[in-house]
Amino acid sequence: MLKENYEKVKENIVRACEKAGRSPEDVTLIAVSKTKPLSDIEELLSDTDAVDFGENKVQELVDKYENVSRPVNWHMIGHLQTNKVKYIVDKVCMIHSVDSLNLAKTIEKEAAKHDVTVNILIEVNVAQEETKFGLSCDEVLPLIQEIKDFPHIRVKGLMTIAPFVDDPEDNRVYFRKLKDLSLDIQSKSIDNIDMSVLSMGMTNDYEVAVEEGATLVRVGTGIFGARNYNI
Ligand SMILES: *Cc1c(COP(=O)(O)O)cnc(C)c1O
16 A cells, blocks of 8 residues: 555654664655556545655656646656757756756757746766766756856755665765755855755665755655556
């Protein structure tokens, strides 16, 4: 049952908050519904307090957006191609995966066309894995300096996808590094740049991420069960 899974994850988040002396209200659980049917989303919407859902494909997000029975906060968490920005810019509450000036420029242009302001996070490849998207820590501040005057973009913080590891403790160092980077940027008090959001932690490691300061955790498998990519 999805409800039990969801409530279990929420309990674990509360426990991780207690351990770290944080308030559970400061952590939002995003249910990552990618590859899962709309009926799963509807089930969570009717049985729980879930309102935040994450998708990583533009077409899938748009389909679900158009068919869901009540308003949902959609989070674009996957790699985003510039030619697809126009389909989601007015539908999402946040784009987690901005990792280039070119993408930011496209988001600015499309947001202006749709007369919306878009919340974004800068994706950081903290662990410097070759297979992953995202900027290195050194590249974040220079990109933010370029984006800060874009009128239709609000930088809200940072996002990372930690390595796939057996022991979630192995990722603590990367979560801490992302938090330190956000504090470092916050301390510069750059106009229009807010570093209050830290999107980090997935099924395997969200408790450690919460202990290290995550404000958004993205949990798929832990709520919906394993994904089947072959259907
Ligand atoms: C799929 C995905 C998740 C959720 O992964 P789980 O391990 O199933 O919790 C989180 N973040 C991103 C960016 C994803 O693509």
